[in-house]
Amino acid sequence: MTPSPHRELGLTDSEFELIQAxxxxxxxxxxxxxxxxxxxxxxxxxxxxxxxxxxxxxGERVVMGPGENAGAVSIGEGHAIxxxxxxxxxxxxxxxxxxxxxxxxxxxxxxxxxxxxxxxxLDSLRFGELDSVRSRxxxxxAVRGIGHYGNSIGVPTVGGExxxxxxxxxxxxxxxxxxxxxxxxxxxxxxxAGVGNAVILIGASTGRDGIGGASVxxxxxxxxxxxxxxxTVQIGDPFEESKxxxxxxxxxxxGLLVSLQDLGxxxxxxxxxxxxSAGGVGIDVDVAKVPLREADMEPFEIMVSESQERMLxxxxxxxxAEVIAVCEKWQTGGAEIGAITGSGLVRVLRGGEVAxxxxxxxxxxxCPLYDLEPAEPDGWIYGNRVSLRAGATPAETLLALLxxxxxxxxxxxxxxxxxxxxxxxxxxxxxxxxxVLAIPEADAAIAISIDGNGRRVACDPYAGTVEAVLxxxxxxxxxxxxxxxxxNCLNFGNPEKPAPAWQLDRSVQGxxxxxxxxGVPVVGGNVSLYNEGPEGPIYPxxxxxxxxxxxxxxxxxxxxxxxxxxxIALLGPFEPTLEGSELAKQRGELDAGLPQPDIxxxxxxxxxxxxxxxxxxxxxxxxxxxxxxACALAEAAIGAGLGCSVDLQHLRERGCSPEEALFGEGSxxxxxxxxxxxxxxxxxxxxxxxxxxxxxxxxxxxxxxxxSLSVPLGEAETAWRSLSAQAERNPA
Amino acid sequence: xxxxxxQFPGSCDERDALHACELAGGEARLVWHESRDLDGIDAIVxxxxxxxxxxxxxxSIARFSPAMEAVAEFAAAGGPVLGICNGFQVLxxxxxxxxxxxxxxxxxxxxxQVELQVAGETLxxxxxxxxxxYWAPEAMLDxxxxxGQVAFRYAPGHNPNGSLRDIAGVRNEAGNVLGLMPxxxxxxxxxxxxxxxxxxxxxxxxxxx
Numbered sequence: 057m058t059p060s061p062h063r064e065l066g067l068t069d070s071e072f073e074l075i076q077a078x079x080x081x082x083x084x085x086x087x088x089x090x091x092x093x094x095x096x097x098x099x100x101x102x103x104x105x106x107x108x109x110x111x112x113x114x115g116e117r118v119v120m121g122p123g124e125n126a127g128a129v130s131i132g133e134g135h136a137i138x139x140x141x142x143x144x145x146x147x148x149x150x151x152x153x154x155x156x157x158x159x160x161x162x163x164x165x166x167x168x169x170x171x172x173x174x175x176x177x178l179d180s181l182r183f184g185e186l187d188s189v190r191s192r193x194x195x196x197x198a199v200r201g202i203g204h205y206g207n208s209i210g211v212p213t214v215g216g217e218x219x220x221x222x223x224x225x226x227x228x229x230x231x232x233x234x235x236x237x238x239x240x241x242x243x244x245x246x247x248x249a250g251v252g253n254a255v256i257l258i259g260a261s262t263g264r265d266g267i268g269g270a271s272v273x274x275x276x277x278x279x280x281x282x283x284x285x286x287x288t289v290q291i292g293d294p295f296e297e298s299k300x301x302x303x304x305x306x307x308x309x310x311g312l313l314v315s316l317q318d319l320g321x322x323x324x325x326x327x328x329x330x331x332x333s334a335g336g337v338g339i340d341v342d343v344a345k346v347p348l349r350e351a352d353m354e355p356f357e358i359m360v361s362e363s364q365e366r367m368l369x370x371x372x373x374x375x376x377a378e379v380i381a382v383c384e385k386w387q388t389g390g391a392e393i394g395a396i397t398g399s400g401l402v403r404v405l406r407g408g409e410v411a412x413x414x415x416x417x418x419x420x421x422x423c424p425l426y427d428l429e430p431a432e433p434d435g436w437i438y439g440n441r442v443s444l445r446a447g448a449t450p451a452e453t454l455l456a457l458l459x460x461x462x463x464x465x466x467x468x469x470x471x472x473x474x475x476x477x478x479x480x481x482x483x484x485x486x487x488x489x490x491x492v493l494a495i496p497e498a499d500a501a502i503a504i505s506i507d508g509n510g511r512r513v514a515c516d517p518y519a520g521t522v523e524a525v526l527x528x529x530x531x532x533x534x535x536x537x538x539x540x541x542x543x544n545c546l547n548f549g550n551p552e553k554p555a556p557a558w559q560l561d562r563s564v565q566g567x568x569x570x571x572x573x574x575g576v577p578v579v580g581g582n583v584s585l586y587n588e589g590p591e592g593p594i595y596p597x598x599x600x601x602x603x604x605x606x607x608x609x610x611x612x613x614x615x616x617x618x619x620x621x622x623x624i625a626l627l628g629p630f631e632p633t634l635e636g637s638e639l640a641k642q643r644g645e646l647d648a649g650l651p652q653p654d655i656x657x658x659x660x661x662x663x664x665x666x667x668x669x670x671x672x673x674x675x676x677x678x679x680x681x682x683x684x685x686a687c688a689l690a691e692a693a694i695g696a697g698l699g700c701s702v703d704l705q706h707l708r709e710r711g712c713s714p715e716e717a718l719f720g721e722g723s724x725x726x727x728x729x730x731x732x733x734x735x736x737x738x739x740x741x742x743x744x745x746x747x748x749x750x751x752x753x754x755x756x757x758x759x760x761x762x763x764s765l766s767v768p769l770g771e772a773e774t775a776w777r778s779l780s781a782q783a784e785r786n787p788a
Numbered sequence: 789x790x791x792x793x794x795q796f797p798g799s800c801d802e803r804d805a806l807h808a809c810e811l812a813g814g815e816a817r818l819v820w821h822e823s824r825d826l827d828g829i830d831a832i833v834x835x836x837x838x839x840x841x842x843x844x845x846x847x848s849i850a851r852f853s854p855a856m857e858a859v860a861e862f863a864a865a866g867g868p869v870l871g872i873c874n875g876f877q878v879l880x881x882x883x884x885x886x887x888x889x890x891x892x893x894x895x896x897x898x899x900x901q902v903e904l905q906v907a908g909e910t911l912x913x914x915x916x917x918x919x920x921x922y923w924a925p926e927a928m929l930d931x932x933x934x935x936g937q938v939a940f941r942y943a944p945g946h947n948p949n950g951s952l953r954d955i956a957g958v959r960n961e962a963g964n965v966l967g968l969m970p971x972x973x974x975x976x977x978x979x980x981x982x983x984x985x986x987x988x989x990x991x992x993x994x995x996x997x
Contacts, residue, residue, distance in 0.1 A: 200896075203897050207800075207897055207916070207918075208798070208838045208841070210799075210800025210801065210837060210838075293841070294838070294841070295797070295798050295840065295841025295842075295843070296841075298797065298798055298800075298841075299797050299798075302797075386797065470899075471898055471900055472897045472898065472899070473899060474800075474897075474899050474916045475899055476899065476914055476971075476974050476980065476981075477800050477801055477804065477836075477916070477974075478803075478804065479803075479804045479973075479976075479977070479980055480980070481980055482980060484981070494979060494980075609979055610978075610979050
């Protein structure tokens with residue numbers, strides 16, 4: 057077969073023909089490289105854009121929605137909270153430290169590109185089981201990488217989640233979310249504007265790092281075989297980014313920029329084209345003016361390089377000198393590399409010579425959008441592994457669940473992150489269900505949560521995704537926060553295959569329905585498809601990040617019990633089953649199907665908890681999640697260093713078996729503690745409150761008929777704190 | 789009381805330190821790393837972060853900045869100087885304080901609340917660093933102890949990094965230069981965890997009296 061460069065770059069024959077038709081000629085190498093990147097799934101969302109139209113994106117608090125560098129919602133007093141989550145999965149699977157570090161760097165740039173100062177990072181990570189050397193290597197590298205970048209740049213990492221499941225063994229997930237604060241008057245959009253305005257490249261110099269698909273072009277067309285072997289993973293420099301961040305915020309604060317955009321995937325190609333497209337203008341970029349870190353780079357290499365820590369700004373001609381002076385103050389690069397034109401073209405120049413010339417519209421919006429061909433698979437398409445001994449007692453089962461790496465305390469990871477820099481962190485990791493940050497600028501506070509249990513989404517993509525949204529809402533409620541907006545990262549397998557296509561379709565529908573019902577707008581997001589290993593696709597993993605508002609950070613409830621003698625109650629429409637649960641996983645009994653959550657009933661329970669927290673009526677609040685009620689109780693007890701004694705008889709009257717009551721999972725459950733009368737007074741408007749027992753003693757005692765258990769607090773804590781031993785064990 | 793907080797490229801905690809100085813009483817302003825101007829400043833804070841990226845070795849580049857040259861003169865004239873975390877590392881690199889800060893025994897960055905013992909008091913203050921293991925030759929440690937230069941020790945069970953003799957912070961022989969790894973500027977508000985850090989700023993202000 058003759059080599060066809062467009063195929064090697066991931067374009068189909070019909071896409072290539074469309075490009076030829078739009079140009080009216082053959083694309084040259086530079087143009088083909090640029091088209092191949094902008095027409096990739098990553099940039100064009102060609103398999104997901106139609107689905108994403110289902111998501112509700114409007115709300116009265118929305119300041120910026122999808123299509124900008126990040127979404128933003130109003131927090132009052134002239135301020136907005138900007139946030140976005142993005143994946144860096146494939147780079148992290150190749151080189152976890154740099155992959156995760158540059159994932160953090162990239163999402164930080166998205167947020168400060170709006171003019172927002174980043175104030176928090178959260179991460180959602182997925183790996184294979186920790187009995188695999190590869191998974192331990194990936195976990196260690198990703199955690200170090202996140203810490204390296206976030207700690208060094210002085211933005212606190214305040215929360216996150218980590219799950220360990222076999223389908224992520226070869227394709228780990230690293231999703232990073234950044235939250236920032238901006239003055240609404242100082243925010244900018246990414247749209248280029250003003251014919252004749254200058255285009256300034258700010259930040260690091262440009263090298264050959266991060267040239268992915270295009271390096272194939274190098275070997276195919278230019279015959280430089282060695283260059284094709286260059287590493288395709290970008291290298292992060294948080295110190296450079298720290299200077300670029302301060303520089304950009306100073307430039308925006310002085311009103312010197314017309315617009316600003318970060319350079320992420322596809323580098324200058326995507327940032328220049330997308331800025332021009334958003335503004336309805338053309339853009340000229342002269343690659344001869346781009347500061348390079350390697351000599352003799354080809355124009356296409358400069359255009360597609362993914363060198364980190366770079367921003368593209370549009371500046372009025374009369375202010376260029378002032379802009380360059382601020383860049384010099386911060387000891388970072390600032391070079392005028394082009395201009396905004398009225399041509400409607402992206403032109404790549406090298407000195408006087410035109411190296412590429414394409415209509416903006418063809419590059420950015422010309423890619424065909426595809427309909428999926430979804431088909432529901434026949435039953436459970438993933439494997440099952442038994443890890444729990446048959447006949448394990450209820451106490452042994454509780455310890456096995458608490459000791460599961462997915463359920464266990466993530467202290468080992470979050471202690472490697474600076475969670476307090478910035479003096480806003482009112483609730484540190486694991487002290488409350490959501491991270492809580494003070495926003496004194498607006499005399500307010502925010503709570504942030506990030507969730508997405510891929511295993512449950514695999515069981516039922518629709519219900520599992522609804523649950524992910526509900527879990528975020530529940531976490532926020534425990535902090536006393538009302539949701540303002542949501543961002544998401546859809547991590548799925550190959551959308552060209554029927555089963556992942558079906559998962560994606562159902563999941564997006566669940567996301568849309570849950571957001572609609574809760575009245576939470578989706579203000580931004582990211583899609584990561586083609587996440588597959590040799591054994592098939594990953595669990596479908598929609599990661600949901602939610603930001604909510606609370607009036608007083610000091611009123612946010614802790615997750616852990618507080619005082620001996622406090623009453624414990626279960627609040628909400630919790631109807632636990634073993635389907636898709638951690639226990640079903642450990643027993644090797646996973647199968648397709650989940651009960652459908654009652655979104656309205658969970659929303660009512662969230663409102664009841666939120667109001668109670670705000671009124672200071674609860675000593676603690678913790679949502680029931682992985683490992684069920686028994687694990688939620690144990691977590692609240694361990695965190696307090698206090699035992700508890702409860703009876704699940706009332707819950708069993710909802711029709712649960714003792715085992716389902718103990719370890720079953722599902723949406724809508726809150727463990728609350730405090731004054732018994734105050735807890736019982738919360739029952740209203742159809743929100744159920746079941747008295748369970750009280751805080752105290754040195755054991756976790758749970759009466760559940762013939763499955764009752766009693767576990768010493770110390771044993772439970774040892775199991776729950778076992779992640780460091782699991783993560784750091786040496787190869788067998 | 790007028791505080792100056794040195795700001796290097798790569799500083800992270802300078803705004804937090806500024807805020808803490810104001811809470812501790814007085815005015816505070818940033819001192820840009822390229823400036824030698826400490827006019828009107830009564831006490832200096834060298835804050836935490838990753839000055840100049842902390843490439844090569846933590847604090848090793850910052851010592852050559854114009855601001856640190858001015859701080860060294862300020863200290864030599866008896867002016868009070870507080871170095872926090874990276875600032876402590878910078879002061880050790882500048883030879884304003886004895887000893888060195890090595891990579892944590894765990895080889896990992898650690899962020900946790902620790903208890904510090906100082907002059908009969910116990911303070912709850914967060915620590916967060918990757919290179920905070922205090923080290924000095926045994927003879928120097930003996931000398932520091934006999935001179936009363938060990939200003940802060942981690943309470944038993946709270947040493948997060950393997951520091952020798954649980955040393956969390958030291959002062960110079962004259963007593964006007966103080967450095968510690970934990971972050972008192974992050975313990976000035978009950979909402980974010982503790983107000984014990986204000987005591988550290990009071991010690992520095994007290995050195996003026």
